[in-house]
Amino acid sequence: MTALLEVQALEKHYYKNVSLFKRETKTALSPLSFNLQEGETLAVIGESASGKSTLGKMLAGAEQPSGGQIFLEGQELNESNEKLRNSQIRLIFQDPKKSLNPYTKVGKILSAPLMFNTQKSVKERIEKIRDTLMKVGLLPEHIEYYPHMLSTGQLQRVSLARALILDPKVLVLDEAVASLDPSVRAQIINLLLDLQDSQNLSYILITHHLGVVKHISNSVLVLKGGELIEQGNTAEVFANPQHKYTQKLLASQNF
Amino acid sequence: MLLLDIRNLTIELRSGGNSIKAVERVNLSIKEGEVHGLVGESGSGKSLIAKAIVGVLNQRWKVTADRMHWRGQDLFRLSRKKRRQILSNEIAMIYQEPSRCLDPTSTILEQLLESIPSDQLDGNLWDRKKQRQARAVALLHKVGIKDHDQCLQSYPHQLSEGYCQKIMIAMAVAKKPDLLIADEPTTALESTTRAQILRVLKGLNQLKNTSILLISHDLETLSDWTHTVSVLYCGQMVESGSTEQIFNRPHHPYTQALINSVPDFHMELAHKSRLFALEGSIPTLQHLPIGCRLGPRCPYAQRECVKTPTAHKDHNHSYSCHYPIDYSQEQR
Numbered sequence: 319m320t321a322l323l324e325v326q327a328l329e330k331h332y333y334k335n336v337s338l339f340k341r342e343t344k345t346a347l348s349p350l351s352f353n354l355q356e357g358e359t360l361a362v363i364g365e366s367a368s369g370k371s372t373l374g375k376m377l378a379g380a381e382q383p384s385g386g387q388i389f390l391e392g393q394e395l396n397e398s399n400e401k402l403r404n405s406q407i408r409l410i411f412q413d414p415k416k417s418l419n420p421y422t423k424v425g426k427i428l429s430a431p432l433m434f435n436t437q438k439s440v441k442e443r444i445e446k447i448r449d450t451l452m453k454v455g456l457l458p459e460h461i462e463y464y465p466h467m468l469s470t471g472q473l474q475r476v477s478l479a480r481a482l483i484l485d486p487k488v489l490v491l492d493e494a495v496a497s498l499d500p501s502v503r504a505q506i507i508n509l510l511l512d513l514q515d516s517q518n519l520s521y522i523l524i525t526h527h528l529g530v531v532k533h534i535s536n537s538v539l540v541l542k543g544g545e546l547i548e549q550g551n552t553a554e555v556f557a558n559p560q561h562k563y564t565q566k567l568l569a570s571q572n573f
Numbered sequence: 574m575l576l577l578d579i580r581n582l583t584i585e586l587r588s589g590g591n592s593i594k595a596v597e598r599v600n601l602s603i604k605e606g607e608v609h610g611l612v613g614e615s616g617s618g619k620s621l622i623a624k625a626i627v628g629v630l631n632q633r634w635k636v637t638a639d640r641m642h643w644r645g646q647d648l649f650r651l652s653r654k655k656r657r658q659i660l661s662n663e664i665a666m667i668y669q670e671p672s673r674c675l676d677p678t679s680t681i682l683e684q685l686l687e688s689i690p691s692d693q694l695d696g697n698l699w700d701r702k703k704q705r706q707a708r709a710v711a712l713l714h715k716v717g718i719k720d721h722d723q724c725l726q727s728y729p730h731q732l733s734e735g736y737c738q739k740i741m742i743a744m745a746v747a748k749k750p751d752l753l754i755a756d757e758p759t760t761a762l763e764s765t766t767r768a769q770i771l772r773v774l775k776g777l778n779q780l781k782n783t784s785i786l787l788i789s790h791d792l793e794t795l796s797d798w799t800h801t802v803s804v805l806y807c808g809q810m811v812e813s814g815s816t817e818q819i820f821n822r823p824h825h826p827y828t829q830a831l832i833n834s835v836p837d838f839h840m841e842l843a844h845k846s847r848l849f850a851l852e853g854s855i856p857t858l859q860h861l862p863i864g865c866r867l868g869p870r871c872p873y874a875q876r877e878c879v880k881t882p883t884a885h886k887d888h889n890h891s892y893s894c895h896y897p898i899d900y901s902q903e904q905r
Contacts, residue, residue, distance in 0.1 A: 365763045366734075469854040470615070499614035499790060504834035504850035511845055526763045529793070533836035534845055553844075570768035 320392050321353035322520055323377075323407075323488055328386035330372050346372045349386060350546040352539060354488070357514060359521040361535035361552065363528065363567065369544040370524045374490045377522065378409035390487070405435050408481035412493040414473035418465045424451075424476055425461035431484055450479045455509060471502035478509070488520045496527035507534060528568065532556055540564050574644070576752060576784050577603040577626070581639040584621050584630070584808075586858070592635070593858050596621055596808040600884070600891075603752065606782040608775075610795035610816070612831070613805030616855055619788045620669070622805075623754050626786075627666050628656065662690075665745035666754040671737035675729040681740055682725040685709040688744040712743040716773050735766035742773060746783070753777065754786045759794060771798070792831055796820060804828050807856060807866040809881075814890030824890070824897040827851075827867050865895070 327349040334342045347369040354360050362370045375381040377388065379400060388395045395403045411417035418427060428447045432438055438446065448458040454475040465473060474494065481489055495503055495510075511534060513519055523535055531538060531552065538555050540548040540563070548561045559565045584596040596618040603609045613619045625636045641648045643663070648656055668674045676684055689708050694701045713721045716739040729737055738758060745753060755774065759767040775798055777783045789795055795802055796816070803813035804827065812825040823829045833849035853870045862868050864879040871878065873896045882893040 365765060469857070471854045499855070500792070500831055500834050501614060501851045502854065504848040507836075508847045508850055511847060528764065529836040533848075567765060570764045 322356040322391060323354040324389040324392075325353075325377075326351045326387045326389070328373070328376060328388065329384050330369070330376060330381065331384045345544050347376075347541075347544045348546070350539070351386075352537075352549065354520050354522070355536075356487070356520055357518040358536040359514070359523055359534055361523045361525065361531040361538045362541060363526060363531055363538060364541035365526070365567075367543070368541040370541055371492055372544075373541075374409065374492045374522065374524050377488070378407050378490050379403045380409065401435060405431075405484040406486050407488045407490065408484065408486045409490045409492060410474075410477050410481050410494040414470060414477045415465070417477060418473060420465050422464075423461065424463050424465070424468075427465075427476065428461075428480055428483055431480060435484055446483060447479075450483045453482065453513070454479045455505075469502075470498060471505060474498060474502070474506055475509070478506075482513070485517075486519070488522065490522045490524070492524045493526075495523070495530055496525045503530075510534070528556075540567070574605065575602050575642070576605050576607075576644060577601070577786075578640065578642040579626075579638055580641075582622065582625065582641065583637050584618065584625055585635040585637075586633060587635060593861070594808065595634075595858060596625075597881075599805070599808075599810045600813075601803060601810075603784050603786060605751070606778070606784060607801060608778050608785045608787060608799045610799035610802040611786060611788045611805065612790065612792055612795060612802060614790055614855055616807065616858070617805040618808040619790075619805055620756055621808075623666065623756050623786065623788055626754065627664060628660055662748060663751045664754065665748060665750035665752075667738075667741050667745050667756060667758050669757045669760065671741045672729055672732075672734055674741060675737055677729055679728075680725065681727055681729070681732070682709060685712060685725070685740070685744060685747070688747045690748050693749075708747070712747055713740075715746070716740070716743045717769060718743075733766075735762050735769065738762065738766075738770055739773065742770070742777075746777060746781075749781070750783065752784045752786065754788070756788045757790065758787070760790070767794070791835070792820075793835055804831065807861060809866050810884075810893065811867065812890075812892040814892075818888075818890045822890075822900055824885075824892040825894045826871050826873050826896075826898065828892075829898060865893075 329349040330347040332344045332346055334344065336342050352360065362373060364370050372381065376383045390406055425447060428450065429443050432443045432446060447461060451458055451460055456472065456475055468476065495506060498506060507530065510521065523531065525531060535552045537550060538552045539546060542563050548555060548564045555564065556568065559568055579601040581598045581600065582596060583594060583598055585592040585594050599622060611619050624630045630636060638649065643659060686705050686709055689705055694704045709725065710721045713724060718724050718736065718739055724736065759770050762770065774785060778785055787795065787799060799816050801814065802816050802819045804811050806827050812819065812823065812828045819828060820832060823832060830849060830851045836848060851870045856862060864881050868874050868878040875896060877895045882895050884891045884893045
C-alpha cells in the first residue's frame with residue numbers, strides 16, 4: 319500500500335546577499351523524509367524557529383522547497399500540477415480573526431476557492447457552500463455574515479470550511495488548535511476527529527501543545543533548529559523519548 | 574492577614590444610554606505568600622480585574638466595589654495620590670505581550686535603570702550610579718539571564734519573547750513588591766520557555782514570599798503550583814477555592830467542563846476519543862444572558878437559572894450555581 323503523502327529529503331534554505339559576490343546561506347529545514355497514511359494524523363512539534371511552519375508552508379505550496387520531493391498518492395507535486403496540490407493539500411492558519419478578510423461575507427470567502435479551482439456554476443457553488451457549512455457545524459444562514467459577527471470558534475469553523483470546500487485529502491493545521499480557548503478548542507478537536515472518521519482526512523498538526531498531540535496524532539516528528547531529531551509512533555515516542563531534547567520538551571509539560 | 578481583599582467588584586462600561594456590566598460582583602482575596610490563579614476564557618474580564626486593581630482603566634470604565642482593602646486600608650477611601658503611592662510601591666504588574674510593552678527606542682539597560690527606585694540606594698551621586706548598574710545586573714541574574722552584558726546593551730526587538738518576558742519580571746521585582754500580578758505571562762511562549770518563566774515566578778514566591786496573582790486562560794499552567802484558584806466566566810465568578818478542591822471536586826458545571834476539555838489531565842482517555850465540550854460559544858458583551866451567564870450553554874440548566882445565583886460557601890470553597898454537582902451520593 320502506498321502512502322497518501324510521501325515526502326523525501328525535503329529541505330529549505332534562505333539566501334541573503336552579504337556583498338556583491340558573497341551570499342550567506344541559512345538553513346531553515348535540513349533534509350527530512352516521512353510518510354503519511356490516509357486517515358492518520360502526523361504531529362510536528364518543536365520550539366519556535368525550529369522549521370515547523372516552514373514545513374507546513376512547503377507542503378501547502380506557499381513556499382518553494384530548495385530540494386526534495388513531495389508525492390501525493392504516488393504522483394510528484396511540482397510547479398506543473400500546482401492546481402492539484404492547491405485543492406488536495408489545504409492550510410489552516412493560526413488566528414482565524416486575521417486570516418479571514420473582514421470586508422467580505424462568509425459566502426464570498428468560501429466561493430473564492432471554488433471559482434479558482436472548479437468549473438462549477440453559481441448554483442452548484444452555493445449548494446456546495448451550504449453543504450460545507452453544515453458539515454463544520456454552522457448554518458446556511460451564515461453565508462450572509464461578515465467575519466466580525468462571528469465568535470472565534472465559529473471563525474475557526476469558517477476557515478475549516480474554506481479548507482474543506484475543495485474536498486482535500488490532507489489538511490495542514492498550523493497552530494490552528496492550541497491558540498483557541500479551552501472550551502472552544504475541545505469543540506474544534508471533536509469536529510476534526512469527526513471529519514477524519516467520516517471523510518478519511520489526514521492531518522498534519524503543527525503545534526506546541528503536547529496534550530493535543532498525544533490525544534489525536536498517530537505519529538510525530540520532533541524538530542529542533544531545522545533538524546529532524548526524532549520520528550515515530552506518538553505513543554512510543556512519548557513513552558520512551560530517545561533524544562535529550564525530546565525528553566526536555568516532554569518534561570516541560572508535566573504530564 | 575489578608576493582603577488584598579475585594580468584595581463585590583463591579584466594572585461597568587458606559588456606552589450610549591445604558592451600561593454593560595463586564596465584571597459582575599466578583600470577590601477576590603489573596604493571603605500573604607500565596608499564589609492565586611485566576612482562570613477564564615477570553616472576554617471573561619480577567620485582565621479587567623487586574624487593571625482595576627492597579628487602577629489603570631480609563632475613564633469609560635466605572636469601577637465600584639463594596640470594599641477593596643490592601644492590608645486593611647480601603648483603597649477607594651484614600652486620596653488619589655496616596656493610593657497611587659501604595660500601588661506603585663507594593664503592587665507590580667507584568668503585561669501580556671512583553672516585546673510590545675518594552676520601549677523599542679531605548680536599550681534594556683536604560684529601561685532597567687529607570688525602574689530601580691532611588692530609595693534603595695545610598696551614598697553620593699557617583700556611588701549611586703555604580704549601585705544602580707550593579708542592581709540591574711543582579712536583577713537579570715535573579716530572573717535567570719546569564720549573559721547580562723549582551724542583554725543590557727540590546728534593544729527589545731533583538732531579544733526573543735522569552736527574554737523580554739524575563740526582563741519584564743526583572744523590572745517588576747525591582748521595587749520588591751508584595752504582590753505581583755502576572756497577566757498571562759506565558760501565553761506567547763513555547764513550552765520550554767514557559768517552564769523557565771514559571772520556575773522564576775515560583776522561585777520569587779518561595780524565596781521572597783511574594784504573593785502572585787496569576788492570570789491565565791488555561792487550567793494546565795495552574796494545576797501544579799497555585800495554592801488557590803478562582804474561575805471566571807463572562808465576568809461572573811463561578812467558583813473559587815483551593816487548587817485541590819477545584820481540580821478534584823469541582824462543584825460548578827463550567828469548572829468541570831474546563832477540566833474535562835483538556836486532554837492532559839486524564840491519562841486514561843482513549844486515543845482519539847471525543848472530548849467533553851460545552852455547546853455553543855462565549856457570548857459577546859452586547860448579548861450577555863440574564864441571571865447565570867453560563868445558563869444557555871449549561872447542561873444542567875433549569876428554569877431557576879435566569880436568576881443570578883448567590884455564592885454558596887463550604888470550607889473556603891465557594892461556588893455560585895443553583896444546581897451544583899453533588900458528591901454526597903458518591904461518598905456513601
